[in-house]
Amino acid sequence: MSAFAPTERAVARWENEGGAVVHALRDQFPGVLDWHYLDTAATAQKPQVVLDAMMRAGGADYATVHRGVYARSANMTLAYEAARRRVAEFIGGREDEIVFVRGATEAINLVAQCYPKKGRVLLSQLEHHSNIVPWQLAGWQVDVCPLTADGKIDLDAAEAMLTPEHKMVSFAHISNVLGSVLDVRRAADMAHKVGAKLLVDGCQAVPRLGVNFVSLDADFYVFSGHKLYGPTGIGVLCGRKELLDVMPPYQGGGSMIDRVTFAKTTYAPAPTRFEAGTPAIVEVMGLRAAIDYVDAIGIDAIHAHETELVRQTREALRSINSITLHGPEDAAGIVSFSMEGVHPHDIGTILDEEGVAIRAGHHCAQPLMEHLGVPATARASFGIYNDESDVAALVRGLERVKRIFG
Structure with a gap:
């Protein structure tokens, strides 16, 4: 129970101190410390309380x-x-x-x-x-x-x-x-x-x-x-x-x-x-x-938090004129995109060098890739441990990709 208590305290502050709450949550995930993990749609990192239960x-x-x-x-x-x-x-x-x-x-x-x-x-x-x-x-x-x-x-x-x-x-x-x-x-x-x-x-x-x-x-x-x-x-x-x-x-x-x-x-x-x-x-x-x-955190709070991160990400990526965004504005927790003249695998590799983990490929959805007219996309997906610093790291990494392939 003691391992769970920090989350309960953090939840009580969620609405007023969102950034502090996410930081408190991130500390409970051994797999995301000092890493910008943006591949939760593939698999979510596990909090210590889950590891302890197992x-x-x-x-x-x-x-x-x-x-x-x-x-x-x-x-x-x-x-x-x-x-x-x-x-x-x-x-x-x-x-x-x-x-x-x-x-x-x-x-x-x-x-x-x-x-x-x-x-x-x-x-x-x-x-x-x-x-x-x-x-x-x-x-x-x-x-x-x-x-x-x-x-x-x-x-x-x-x-x-x-x-x-x-x-x-x-x-x-x-x-x-x-x-x-x-x-x-x-x-x-x-x-x-x-x-x-x-x-x-x-x-x-x-x-x-x-x-x-x-x-x-x-x-x-x-x-x-x-x-x-x-x-x-x-x-x-x-x-x-x-x-x-x-x-x-x-x-x-x-x-x-x-x-x-x-x-x-x-x-x-x-x-x-x-x-x-x-x-x-x-x-x-x-x-x-x-x-x-x-x-304990609350699904509504999680959804609101991820929705805000998606909004920030789409707004930031629109400022990079070589990027095409895929999907609706009200996407839930996921942002897929393409960069002109750059294969998504190259995007993923360079971002990895910057400490940012995204998914690049067809995402086990090849018919959708055909519909979009691309061989693959890059995808950033969010979880409860992500915050604005992850969005900023993604944008910095993509600006480096653009400079390299400029």
Whole structure:
């Protein structure tokens, strides 16, 4: 608890002393000290409280779950299931609607493979590869919705494209490249009108927007723990219970069974039937600690802070006449850009020499790069540990890039 106290004190000053609060938060992230880390959209750094929780779970508290009759195993099982309840509370779902998976990629694969009514799926041009390839592998017929001029999913076009043949719509809540935000409720209404279900990729949204599974009216919602200041190797599929109950298991093994014989096996109810094998016990404990950490700061405060950093960054980059900004003005936590005559990899390399870490490449969104007419972009993405000094360092580094390639 003592490791968490500095955050609680800092939160109380957030509105009046924003810079001081961020500095207090930065001190709690071992991975960002003396480094301008602007790649949170790829993976967020972890606060010490999460690292400590994982150390305890993997050390003094460690035991298997769901199988042991000894006290420590029983206690770890209680903690593991308490983490499931905590996740449900955080995103507004029910405990029996939360499936622990390795990440959002596995969650989408699970739905693509196991949803019993395969047919046409409507995606958009801005989707991450993990929201494209699984549908292709599972044999779905893929249709693609265009984007608006400012890089948002064109829901007017999507509505015109939807037919009763569409069994699924699968969109990103926030684009990992452009930062554009989806009107999830409208997307859900459109999908349901033709009898389709809506899956939402919430990887970029859960760390920076308030998410309520019920009010969004989605059918499936997925996210990864490591985008939420938690560990890698753990993610969440939140699905309507009535849909999970009619889906067959994704994998077979221990824990997900009711009874096994060589003649026939029966399966446990959802969500257990989708959690074959020994689970990621330590990572689940880390995810719970990350949720507690983010909740203590407040999602609204995080979103407001990142929105201001995006505004400052876009304003500063507009002053560099060789830079083209991609995406909408109201992007959430992400700024993607191109510099005339300079490959993004060169931008990233020079910025690294300046102590600034950005992402450069196609960001696992090659169809979007084709739509933008570029091979790749440079991307700066923000977290709760970033402040104006990171924006200033980025701008200084880009001015050096311009001088070198001038």
